[in-house]
Amino acid sequence: MKKIVLLGPPGCGKGTQSKYLVQNFNFIQISTGDLLRIEIDNKESILGKKIKQIITKGELVPDDIVINLIIKEIKDKKTFSMVFDGFPRNLQQAIVLDKSLNVISTKLNHAIFFEVDLGILEDRIKKRINESSIKEKRVDDNIETLLTRIEVYKKNTIPIIEYYEKKSILSRVNGMKPINEVSEKIRNIIT
Numbered sequence: 001m002k003k004i005v006l007l008g009p010p011g012c013g014k015g016t017q018s019k020y021l022v023q024n025f026n027f028i029q030i031s032t033g034d035l036l037r038i039e040i041d042n043k044e045s046i047l048g049k050k051i052k053q054i055i056t057k058g059e060l061v062p063d064d065i066v067i068n069l070i071i072k073e074i075k076d077k078k079t080f081s082m083v084f085d086g087f088p089r090n091l092q093q094a095i096v097l098d099k100s101l102n103v104i105s106t107k108l109n110h111a112i113f114f115e116v117d118l119g120i121l122e123d124r125i126k127k128r129i130n131e132s133s134i135k136e137k138r139v140d141d142n143i144e145t146l147l148t149r150i151e152v153y154k155k156n157t158i159p160i161i162e163y164y165e166k167k168s169i170l171s172r173v174n175g176m177k178p179i180n181e182v183s184e185k186i187r188n189i190i191t
C-alpha cells in the first residue's frame, strides 16, 4: 500500500491529480482542506466557526487541530493506499506525518512537488474565481485571500521540499503542463 504526498501552491492541480490516483489506482484521498470544510459545515461546531475565520483569511489552521484530524484519518484508513493533498503544509506537520505513518508500520513512498510559475498561476486562479458561480465558490475564493495563501505557501511549505529531498523521496512534475501529461508523469513515478 503506497503513501504519497502532493506538494505545491494553491491551484496547482493537487486536487485534480489526487482524483486521478483515486480513480485509477484505488488511492484514498486525504485532503485536510476537505476535512476542515466538513467541520465548518457542522453548524453546531464552535471549532468550525474558528476554522472558518482562519480559512477565510487564507492563513494556516493551527497545527494541533489539523494534526488531530490527520492522525484519526491515518488510523481509520491504514490498510489503503493514501494520497495526502494539502498536508503537510509546514515542517512540523511533515515530521508528524512521518511519526504517524511509523505508528502504523509504514512510511511515505513519494513526495511529488508540482513546480509552477506563481505569476501565471495567480492569473489562472483569478480567472477561475471570476468564472465560478456563487454556489460553487469557497470562502477563500477571492483575490485577497489567494495572495495571502501564496505568501503562506512560500514561507511555510517550501522548506518541506528540502526535507523530502534529503530523504530521497522527492520527485518534481511540471504543474504547468496539461492535466493528462501531469497524470502520466505521476503514473511513471508511482509505478
Ligand code: AMP
Pocket: 010, 032, 033, 034, 036, 054, 055, 058, 059, 060, 061, 062, 066, 085, 086, 087, 088, 089, 093, 140, 149
Ligand atoms: P486547501 O483546500 O488545501 O486549499 O486548504 C484550504 C485552507 O484550509 C487553507 O488555506 C488553510 O487555511 C486550511 N488548511 C488546509 N490544510 C491545512 C494544513 N495542512 N495546515 C493548516 N491549514 C490547512
